[in-house]
Amino acid sequence: MIRHEQIEKNSGLMLVLTLVIISIGGLIEIVPLFFINDTIEVVKKEITETSRDANGKRVRTKREVDAIRPYTPLEQLGRNIYIREGCYACHSQQIRPMQDEYLRYGYYSLAAESQFDHPFQWGSKRTGPDLARVGGKYSNRWQSEHLKNPRSVEPKSIMPGYPYLSKNDLYYKDVKSHMKALRITGVPYSSNDEEYKANVERFGANVADLLVIDNAIENLEKQAKDGNYDPGREGISEMAALVAYLQVLGTMYQFKDDDGIEYSKFR
CATH class of the missing domain: 1.10.760.10 (Cytochrome c-like domain)
Incomplete structure (x- = not known):
């Protein structure tokens, strides 16, 4: 097992391990961004709209937005x-x-x-x-x-x-x-x-x-x-x-x- 003292005295090893830790932290921050759309719920409500049909008569319809x-x-x-x-x-x-x-x-x-x-x-x-x-x-x-x-x-x-x-x-x-x-x-x-x-x-x-x-x-x-x-x-x-x-x-x-x-x- 590598002791902490050995890592501090070996600049090359410390550099490699630092890069590994930074890479792991970066992946934890970046990877979720590729799935961010899956984390947003689809929240709908019903509204009533008024329009006119072919005969010019007012028609009320409901739909979700x-x-x-x-x-x-x-x-x-x-x-x-x-x-x-x-x-x-x-x-x-x-x-x-x-x-x-x-x-x-x-x-x-x-x-x-x-x-x-x-x-x-x-x-x-x-x-x-x-x-x-x-x-x-x-x-x-x-x-x-x-x-x-x-x-x-x-x-x-x-x-x-x-x-x-x-x-x-x-x-x-x-x-x-x-x-x-x-x-x-x-x-x-x-x-x-x-x-x-x-x-x-x-x-x-x-x-x-x-x-x-x-x-x-x-x-x-x-x-x-x-x-x-x-x-x-x-x-x-x-x-x-x-x-x-x-x-x-x-x-x-x-x-x-x-x-x-x-x-x-x-x-």
């Missing part, structure tokens, strides 16, 4: 603020398949839910609660007040306040460029009719309309106005974008009681 969609322009900029402010340092977005986490946070996270995240926000620390399913759990007003002064709604909270987010206007003039950059990474934002039609087939027309790069600013402004994410604030604030992002987390797919059985094969 992908439940997990890319973020809208407003949600994406809110996500950027989430990352900028370091929220990931205290909040994870990955519910593990354990009974105690299911009881506290809800159904465990699916790989499909992070497929459009660059980078993903799974996190590794929970100074605060997991946020994977926080969307819709609280009102927009609660979220904005909590971000301004956490102790106004949670007296024992140790979270710092972010009141300036409501004072800062959201800069979104470059949102189209941002979406084009994400498109290069594989996020299916559409820049032509062919890509738009593919999104209609994949997500449905309502979602596809939100993913058109050329309409990004109009879609952002409309969502901010309709959503009223920062109540009482005129214009679009950084707070509104961040709340829009938080309110969508975990809401794209509605789990059923038996979904744990269906998706357990991926765990």
Whole structure:
């Protein structure tokens, strides 16, 4: 048996063994990438669409589309603020398949839910609660007040306040460029009719309309106005974008009681 002392004194042997260890580590990191598509669950939902038949009569049809969609322009900029402010340092977005986490946070996270995240926000620390399913759990007003002064709604909270987010206007003039950059990474934002039609087939027309790069600013402004994410604030604030992002987390797919059985094969 080779002693550690012999390896340290023999530079050639140490070099060879170092290369062997690095190669093994590299294979462990690289090989799974060739099977990454097999790790993403197929998550569908049913939608109802209206069309006209040959006689011009309205016909309602149902079909399945992908439940997990890319973020809208407003949600994406809110996500950027989430990352900028370091929220990931205290909040994870990955519910593990354990009974105690299911009881506290809800159904465990699916790989499909992070497929459009660059980078993903799974996190590794929970100074605060997991946020994977926080969307819709609280009102927009609660979220904005909590971000301004956490102790106004949670007296024992140790979270710092972010009141300036409501004072800062959201800069979104470059949102189209941002979406084009994400498109290069594989996020299916559409820049032509062919890509738009593919999104209609994949997500449905309502979602596809939100993913058109050329309409990004109009879609952002409309969502901010309709959503009223920062109540009482005129214009679009950084707070509104961040709340829009938080309110969508975990809401794209509605789990059923038996979904744990269906998706357990991926765990």
